[in-house]
Amino acid sequence: MRLAAQSAAVPAVPGGAAQRGYGGGAEEVNGFVCFVQTTGLVGLAVAENPHERLRILYSKILGVLQNIPRDAAYRKYTEQIVNQRYNLVQTETDVQKLQDKLNGGQIEEVIVQAENELSLARKMLQWKPWEPLVEEPPTDQWRWPI
Amino acid sequence: MLAAAVRGLVRAARRAGAGPAAAVQTRLAGGSATETRPTVRPKNEVEQKQLCAFGEYVAEILPKYIQQVQVTCFNELELLIHPDGIIPVLTFLRDHTNAQFKSLADLTAVDVPSRQYRFEIVYNLLSLRFNSRIRVKTYTDELTPIDSAVSVHKAANWYEREVWDMYGVFFANHPDLRRILTDYGFEGHPFRKDFPLSGYVEVRYDDEVKRVVAEPVELSQEFRKFDLNSPWEAFPAYRAPPEPLKIEAGAKKEDAK
Numbered sequence: 197m198r199l200a201a202q203s204a205a206v207p208a209v210p211g212g213a214a215q216r217g218y219g220g221g222a223e224e225v226n227g228f229v230c231f232v233q234t235t236g237l238v239g240l241a242v243a244e245n246p247h248e249r250l251r252i253l254y255s256k257i258l259g260v261l262q263n264i265p266r267d268a269a270y271r272k273y274t275e276q277i278v279n280q281r282y283n284l285v286q287t288e289t290d291v292q293k294l295q296d297k298l299n300g301g302q303i304e305e306v307i308v309q310a311e312n313e314l315s316l317a318r319k320m321l322q323w324k325p326w327e328p329l330v331e332e333p334p335t336d337q338w339r340w341p342i
Numbered sequence: 343m344l345a346a347a348v349r350g351l352v353r354a355a356r357r358a359g360a361g362p363a364a365a366v367q368t369r370l371a372g373g374s375a376t377e378t379r380p381t382v383r384p385k386n387e388v389e390q391k392q393l394c395a396f397g398e399y400v401a402e403i404l405p406k407y408i409q410q411v412q413v414t415c416f417n418e419l420e421l422l423i424h425p426d427g428i429i430p431v432l433t434f435l436r437d438h439t440n441a442q443f444k445s446l447a448d449l450t451a452v453d454v455p456s457r458q459y460r461f462e463i464v465y466n467l468l469s470l471r472f473n474s475r476i477r478v479k480t481y482t483d484e485l486t487p488i489d490s491a492v493s494v495h496k497a498a499n500w501y502e503r504e505v506w507d508m509y510g511v512f513f514a515n516h517p518d519l520r521r522i523l524t525d526y527g528f529e530g531h532p533f534r535k536d537f538p539l540s541g542y543v544e545v546r547y548d549d550e551v552k553r554v555v556a557e558p559v560e561l562s563q564e565f566r567k568f569d570l571n572s573p574w575e576a577f578p579a580y581r582a583p584p585e586p587l588k589i590e591a592g593a594k595k596e597d598a599k
Binding site for chain 2: 269270273274277300301309312313315316319320323324325326327328329330331332333334336337338341342
């Protein structure tokens with residue numbers, strides 16, 4: 197569940213990042229025709245085949261989620277998010293339109309976020325946070341004022 | 343668990359609810375009724391609902407560690423967790439797509455000596471993607487170490503050194519836990535409530551030995567503690583319920599003699 201109203205408070209990707217730094221024209225890099233020169237973000241290189249990368253990452257995440265119990269809330273919500281994004285990636289071929297539909301910043305940022313979600317899913321398998329509370333706090337621990 | 347979360351939310355709602363509004367309105371009975379409390383911030387119901395919803399979402403995903411969730415009256419979401427769950431909860435908040443709290447704004451501690459676990463460690467996180475903040479709180483005492491957040495947020499490094507220096511809370515797996523603000527040979531943890539305001543030692547330059555020496559502190563005037571409580575009740579909405587009188591079984595018989 198996204199805090200949609202709050203994300204609207206952030207203007208649609210500020211600064212030059214709204215445009216993907218389109219250069220004078222297409223330039224050939226390693227055989228791929230790259231229309232974009234820069235993401236505008238330091239340290240984040242332009243992804244040459246974002247659809248493929250996202251497809252791989254999302255299918256890996258779904259694979260990791262299969263090992264979590266079906267009734268765990270984390271699995272339910274993450275599957276929902278990942279399936280939604282997966283469908284968008286498969287239906288939309290244009291990168292710019294895909295960015296707008298996903299509403300998660302630039303496509304490279306979406307890839308980074310998918311990588312983070314994958315590492316989180318793998319760690320969740322070890323931590324198992326869907327189990328019941330590990331220990332109740334002492335009765336006066338969270339009382340305020342004292 | 344959800345019960346604990348709802349309990350916390352109800353408590354917050356009660357706290358945020360109608361305070362002594364009736365008293366103000368009776369005073370302004372003669373004047374216009376349009377603006378009753380202009381100096382009080384208007385309640386932002388939408389934001390409060392969103393934060394409550396997000397708090398419930400996180401509590402549903404991580405019931406193993408989250409003991410309570412509360413939203414303050416000025417729209418700040420707080421997660422109260424068990425100390426074992428520091429790294430899982432912070433990693434979840436940083437990496438999950440619906441959270442993305444990539445920035446650790448602050449890491450502090452609060453000393454409440456009357457509690458069993460006297461130190462309360464507070465993490466303030468900021469999400470740049472969703473423009474929202476969250477607070478994560480845990481507890482520990484003087485001797486129990488707590489997991490370092492450096493593996494999750496690099497920014498925690500110096501903050502944890504400061505908490506160690508000022509409170510004495512030990513962070514396990516910290517790369518370089520040493521003093522950061524106190525003097526090199528300083529003994530004690532100054533921000534603890536039992537550490538006096540003037541400290542235990544004072545330093546001066548001694549001409550005979552030609553260096554700075556530390557000596558026990560000598561105050562020219564003894565410390566004056568002012569009782570700043572006003573004779574009037576400050577928070578009528580937070581009155582503690584009166585203790586019921588307990589009559590012991592044997593006492594009354596003896597008095598009747």
